[in-house]
Amino acid sequence: MDLGSVFVRNMKKYRKQAGLSQAKLAEQCEASHSFIRQIECGSRYPSFSFIARLADEMHIPPSWLFVDETDPRLGDKARKQAIEKELLKNITKDVRAALGKI
Numbered sequence: 001m002d003l004g005s006v007f008v009r010n011m012k013k014y015r016k017q018a019g020l021s022q023a024k025l026a027e028q029c030e031a032s033h034s035f036i037r038q039i040e041c042g043s044r045y046p047s048f049s050f051i052a053r054l055a056d057e058m059h060i061p062p063s064w065l066f067v068d069e070t071d072p073r074l075g076d077k078a079r080k081q082a083i084e085k086e087l088l089k090n091i092t093k094d095v096r097a098a099l100g101k102i
Contacts, residue, residue, distance in 0.1 A: 018058040
């Protein structure tokens with residue numbers, strides 16, 4: 001899989017995990033909704049500084065947007081660690097949401 005496809009797939013995945021719509025992410029990044037949509041369609045690619053801004057709004061390190069978790073070179077241990085990080089992040093988000101309702 002090429003790096004652009006990896007970026008697009010991860011962008012969608014982490015945006016959704018952060019609970020953000022394309023419109024909300026665009027608003028938080030001071031960009032247009034159409035620009036975020038074009039990024040997620042793979043028709044446009046953002047600058048490095050904008051990638052950092054996107055990652056910040058999704059609460060992830062920018063490097064996560066470029067990691068192909070299906071790459072066999074990562075090995076089982078790296079894939080397991082990536083999955084564990086993702087699960088921990090989701091659990092933390094759920095706990096915060098539950099505590100916010102108290």
